[in-house]
Amino acid sequence: MKKRYALPLLFVVALAGAFVFLQTLDTDPAAMEAKYTNEHSRFAEGPGGLRVHYRDEGNRNGVPIVLLHGNSASLHTWAPLVERLGGEYRLITLTLPGHGLTGPNGAHDYSADGMLAALNLVAAETGLQRFVLGGNSMGGWLSWRYALDHPDRVEALLLLDAAGMPLREGEEEPPLNLGFRLLAHPAGRFLMQRFTPRAAVEESMRQSVSVQSIVTEEAVDRYWELLRYPGNRKAAGQRFLTVREPQYAERIGEIAAPTLILWGAQDRLIYASAAQTFEERMQNTRVIVYEGVGHLPMEEAPDRTAADIDAFLDDVLVSQASGTL
Template sequence: MKKRYLVPLIPIALLAGAFLALRTPATDPAVMEAKYANAASRFVEGPNGLRVHYRDEGNKDGVPIVLLHGNSATLHTWEPLVQRLGGEYRMITLTLPGHGLTGPNANRDYSYKGMAEAVDLVVDATDLDRFVIGGNSMGGWISWRYALANPDKVDALILLDASGMPLREGETPPPLNLGFRLLQNPLGRFLLKYVTPRGAMETSLRQSVSVESFIDEATIDRYWELYRLPGNREAAGDRAIADREPGYADRIGEIKTPALILWGKDDPLIHASAAVTFKERLPQAEVVIYEGVGHIPMEEAPDRTAADMDAFLDRVLTPVSETN
């Protein structure tokens, strides 16, 4: 009789054993900071224990450019542009809450408001009055929302495969990469808090791009290790269900600053047609589409991205008196 009651416990025990065997430990914050911060790294503290990792590099007398990364990335994604544009521009990059060395937000707020709070901390810490803001993917969404909310601060807007626009008529959502698919359901969010194989991180990264040549072992390690910083995996689940306030897409036309829209034609995560939607709603915007490039143009095609950003800023920020 006892054996009959014990039989259902066998698969439960096997599952529990498999879970414990596959469980991926969190990384050590001190070790990660020693590995992934550099001489330019700074940290600014805010409310609820928020501590934002940022870098202020390049030409300190140049036009300041604030750059925001995409979901699951960090400020490191901008290093190719810092190298190419830092001679002329002041390059300010930051890691958003719930990512990298910044770590989670204690109040678990990953809405626009929570993310903009981190941007404001860095803007204040670097004494910026006016600046260019740009972002990739989720960072692009935060960038145009920030430009909408702060027209007195933003001189120009640069969007790289930015999120936030609705699908066009007749379109279906593009397939998500492995990580984003898992985050769409409660079980996946639970599992990713504890089980995060390096191979799954590599697969997700490769499924996001068209040009894979920049993805080396060090890049995969960086994504994987920083994703596993205490609290960051839980934050990824929180971001997956955060309110992105889609109604603000109808207000983007209120932005009157010059805008540049850069897009990888082969972006597997956001249809390149979204660039058309941005252009329709931001008629002053310039649009450049990169053939053979995916979701992360600043890493897949850094030379072209840097050249187009430089040419755009030279056109729109040159004083009228210099053009006469």
């Protein structure tokens, strides 16, 4: 009888040991802060323990542009644009709750209001009243949601492969990447909080972009390490379950701010056809689609993206100064 139960017991013990010893541990916050901040990094502190990592760079006398990153990213995704536009514009980038060095939202609120509390905090910290607002993917959704609620504060919108529009008739759900497919299932969310292989992060990145050269060792390390910042993996699962308030897509036509819509034609996370939906539903748009580019045009095609943003804002600012808008 004893032998009968010994083998299963050993198997359970071995499985439990493997579960403990093979887990991917959280990163050390102090080490991450030392590695992923620079001389422009600041932390804005708000209610409920909210502590937002942001950078205020570029021309202090230039038109301010606030940029919001996408899901699982951080303010670092905007570095190529800061480098190219910083001579003329003031660039404020921030890491949203549940990401990067900002870490989880103490209230576990990853709704639009919960996420945009970080934007309001940084705007107050930097003295911004009115600004150009841009975002990629989830950050694009947050940008146009903010413009609906605060039309007096948004001078212009920059939407880069922005989330929030419904699929067009006849379209199937996009294939997504490995990370998002795992988050779609309870077991996947459970496992991702404990097992986060670097190889899985790299594969998710490669499935998200068309220009594979941007998936460098340094970039993969950054995504992998910041995802493992304490609390961020749990936040990723909570964020995935947050309802994106689809009813607001019906109201997007209320936005009067001039809007530049940039998209990668090879985006596998949000189809480029969504750019057409934005254009159809909004009042004052300019749409540009980049062939050979995926979900991250600001990283995959930074020269073209920066040039198109600059040209658009030049037209917008001239028109506003002349009173033609």
